[in-house]
Each structure stands twice: as C-alpha cells, then as structure tokens.
Amino acid sequence: MIASTRRSGRCDVAPGRAFANGTSITRPAVLASLPDLQDEMASCAARHGLDAQRIANLTLALEEVFVNICRYAYPEVDGTATLSCGCSGDQFVVELVDHGQPFDPASVPEPELGAELDARPVGGLGWFLAQRLVDALEYRRDDGRNLIRLIIHHPQGQPT
C-alpha cells in the first residue's frame, strides 16, 4: 500500500535499505527522542547540501510524523523507530520505520482551515503540515512495519 501526495520523480532505494552516504539511528519511540532524531537528520541534510529553509521544513515535518508514531503506532507498548536518511537519485529522503500499529493516512481528515476560532477543532494538523512541508510524503505498510518517507526533490537546489 502506498499513499503519497504530489509524488513524482524516482526513488530507487528499497524501503529500509541504507542510503548512499546516509545515516541511520534507532531510538525509543518516545517524545524525548525527538531532538536526537532531528539533529541527526539535520546534520545529514546539511552534508547533502540542503539549504537552511529546507532543513527547517524537514525538521518540522519529522516532528509531525515522529509524534504520530509515538502516539498511534505504540499506544500501549514500548517500541522503537529507526530514522534513515540520505540521497537517492535526485532526491533527499528521510525514512522512518516502526513496528507498531498500521497507520492509514487516508483516515486523516482534512483540517477545516476556514473555520472560526470557536468551531476550529483542537488538533489534527500534524499529517497535514508534514505534507505541506515536503515535496512528497509517502506511507507504506511492509512486512509488519510502517515506513514513512519525507522526500525533497533536487536537494541541492538544481532547477527542475
């Protein structure tokens, strides 16, 4: 199962495989792991030539998807998440893998962006924000694992 938004380009690395010149770390799926994961990802992105704005966008998108894993993939048990990132063709890819409950992106309702203060529901913006901050956001359920990919096209700023 693959769900993606604005998906284009190619991604020739099999899920869960190491990226060329990439990095991979595994941490407990708890909020306290977030700074470690963000720092690791930002260092890797900088090594691959991403500019500060793209790194800032990825840092925020990573929080949104990682918080989702902490809350929904492992609602009652402890678990881990593995972050891998690096270049694949002309894309910079950040991949998060967990072994928790399946996640169905199609079940996430679109936020009511136009609602007034009183009517606006509190929450439900994480997946939406992550989608907006990257060029493509992919989800796949594979062999008992959730794989989420945040993808930036042309990471070194080459024209399309």
Next chain:
Amino acid sequence: MNIQFRDSAGVTVVAVAGKLDALTAADYETTMKALLADGKTRCVVDFSELTYISSAGLRVLLAAAKSTKAAGGETRFAGVTGNVLAVIEMTGFNSILSLHDSVDAALGAM
C-alpha cells in the same frame, strides 16, 4: 522554551522564546491555564523570539485562546515572523488569531 511575563496596564504580556513543540507545548498550556485561573484573561503573547512551532504548539495555542475567550477575555499575538508565521499561515491560524506586528500594536488594539 522560555516564558516571561510582564504587566502593561492590566494586560499580561507573555513573551515566549525558543521552540514551541511536542516537548514544550505542555509548559505553555500550564502557564496559560495558571494565568486564566489567576483571572488574567487579557493577554498579549509576544512571539518575536519564537523560532519554531509545530502542530503540538498550535494545539495548545488554540486551546488557550478558546479558554480565554470563553472566560470573557482576549488573546492577541505579536511579532509572529519567519517560519512561525509560515506555519500559522499554512494552517489558516492567521484568520482565527489576532496577529499584530509588535507588542505595542497589540496593546493598542486591546
């Protein structure tokens, strides 16, 4: 994240610096609830030193603004710029929150 207060003619100016994320959102929520419990329902939240906000931050921002409004008060936001403004615009929060360029402008509008 660091939060500081000052009073300006009956309005509480809440200066929030650093990151408002999944790790710090509870601190913001606790702070704003304490202000409300203390009867301080007219607030200007100064975000000029805020560098990062995520959906966890937006959630507590919205919850606190609703609570203050329900108590007959109001919350205005000042100095929202850069990536924080981008996220607020992306999520449509700019149309439901009162945003001002500066704390003085927000105070003037109370």
